[in-house]
Amino acid sequence: MEKFEPVIVAFCCHYCAYTAADMAGSQRLDYPPNVKIIRVPCSGKVDAIHILKAFERGADGVYVAGCLEGDCHFKNGNLKAEKQVQYLRKSLDEIGIGGDRLEMVFMSAGMGEFFARKAKEMTEKIRELGPSPVHTQLEQQARQKAS
Amino acid sequence: MITAERKPLKEIMDYIQPFNRILLVGCNECVTVCSAGGRKEVGLLSSALQSAFLSAGKSIEIKEHTLERQCDPEYVEEIVGMMDGVDAVVSMACGCGVQEMARRYKNKPVFPAVNTKFMGASERQGVWAERCQGCGNCLLGITGGICPIARCSKQLMNGPCGGSTNGKCEISKEVDCAWQLIWDRLKMLGQEDRYLDIIPAKDWRTAGGGGPRKIVREDLAG
Known part of the structure; x- marks a missing residue:
């Protein structure tokens, strides 16, 4: 079997995690290319449907990265995002994808090293969990179509 | 408003397991306000069902539509053109809406996706309590x-x-x-x-x- 390369979607707040990712790049820090970054104006802007759609289209893991507590540019969007993530983890268990595949992380714009570390940790965690059942089925369907 | 809560996913899946083409219908009234069955919840349930069935190796076609009201025949009539292409209907409205759908579209199985709870008011965001x-x-x-x-x-x-x-x-x-x-x-x-x-x-x-x-x-x- 080919080596499993997880697809991970990271919803990153413009004011912290996205800038932290930029800083990781400026610092020449390596982090896995599995992590696909989507910049959002605030982690609180990430809706449940964005996360569910990511999994429906084959993501193996998703994380929402927002500002440290008390630092949200919009007051408490990061805490709202955390509540939503906790709620959605239960939904993902119900769906059969598994709530472990979804995480909330907090960081500041200056935490480039943390961003790179978190990206590595998430990639390793999802690699261990294996492909999401949706991903497996989508690949199977694509193979059947091709043959 | 009439309040409702979404049923467990497993129960909804059991209802529609034998069918391949589903029409998922929300309602823009009370169930939208209590975050149980409006346009947003239709999208979320549709995505959850797609992923859950796909995980189990079954492909399912889900059409999404949200009516202004499901408890009025005039609005329920609007989706008559969509009915030919579906095997079953899942309604996210309260019990009144589900029954109106079942009354109008007699030859299609109609299943409820929410449990209708009570007539209530909003105490604060995300909390509803019985009042009448x-x-x-x-x-x-x-x-x-x-x-x-x-x-x-x-x-x-x-x-x-x-x-x-x-x-x-x-x-x-x-x-x-x-x-x-x-x-x-x-x-x-x-x-x-x-x-x-x-x-x-x-x-x-x-x-x-x-x-x-x-x-x-x-x-x-x-």
Whole structure:
């Protein structure tokens, strides 16, 4: 079997995690290319449907990265995002994808090293969990179509 | 509003397991306000069902549509053109909407995706509480605007029972004693004498005890 390369979607707040990712790049820090970054104006802007759609289209893991507590540019969007993530983890268990595949992380714009570390940790965690059942089925369907 | 909560995903999946083409219909009224079955919840349920069925190796086609109201035939009629291409309908409306869909589209199985709960009001974001049981003979004018039928666990009509402690009901410290609320409000309004009026035994026929209820407005009904 080919080596499993997880697809991970990271919803990153413009004011912290996205800038932290930029800083990781400026610092020449390596982090896995599995992590696909989507910049959002605030982690609180990430809706449940964005996360569910990511999994429906084959993501193996998703994380929402927002500002440290008390630092949200919009007051408490990061805490709202955390509540939503906790709620959605239960939904993902119900769906059969598994709530472990979804995480909330907090960081500041200056935490480039943390961003790179978190990206590595998430990639390793999802690699261990294996492909999401949706991903497996989508690949199977694509193979059947091709043959 | 009529409040509702989404059913467990497994129950909805069991309903539609034998079918391949589903029409998932939301309602823009009460269930939208209580975040159970509006356009947003239709999208979320559709995505959850797609992923859950796909994980189990089954492909399913789900069309999404949200009607202005599902309890009015005029609106339910709007989706007649969509019916040919579907095997079953899943309604995210309250029980009234589900039944209206089933009445109009008799040859399609219609399944509920929510459990209809009660007539309630929003206490704060994300919290809804029962306020009315539709008894058909409103008492709020003499009970300080607080309903002893919907909010007293024993539906007492003439003051609290012995289980009222520090303003709370004996069933739970989270539940206010309705009669404490009524007394406090009457006092605030300077209408304590109202409390002494005896409310006679209630005629429950208007509350459904006389069978299914109906309102006919002769000036409007054809």
